[in-house]
Amino acid sequence: MNNPILRFLALFLLLIGACIAAERAWGHLISPGLTHCYVLLSMVLVNLVTPHEAVTVHAAVLSSATTPIIEVTRECDGMTSFILLAASLLATPAPVLRTCLGLIASVLLVGACNLARIVALFYAFKHIPQYDEKIHIFLGPLVLMLPTLLFFLYWSRRKQHGNISAA
DSSP states (O other): OOOHHHHHHHHHHHHHHHHHHHHHHHHHHHHHHHHHHHHHHHHHHHHHHOGGGOOEEETTEEEETTEEEEEOOGGGSSHHHHHHHHHHHHHSOOOHHHHHHHHHHHHHHHHHHHHHHHHHHHHHHHHOGGGHHHIIIIIHHHHHHHHHHHHHHHHHHHHHHTOOSOO
């Protein structure tokens, strides 16, 4: 395939298909631990920022005496955002080291954004419960997708302009 855009799209779609198939096959092994980490870290962050909340964790549920419970499910693990970003990075021609560093940065970015999303949803559910579903459905995914898109654009642009040799 001589057209770089078509080559990217073909590889991108192939990688997304492979990653989704792998996630469906083995996600049940990874997601519970990942979800539990997000719940524990969310509890720590909320308790640091607002100790009076006294947030506790039971399985994958954040709860406090003053806030409705927040259940973090398998769909809340950020895996879809990571799969899209990883497939984008892997489908873009770049040196192996640079791609590996991009993947490591992707894990950190998606993890941090997802953690911020969960904590923000906790406070939104407490302070503006009348909008909880709208915030969860419409704004929540943006907290993950927008930074991943911006990271990919930044990463691919720096590669294109040759500003980075190995990173």
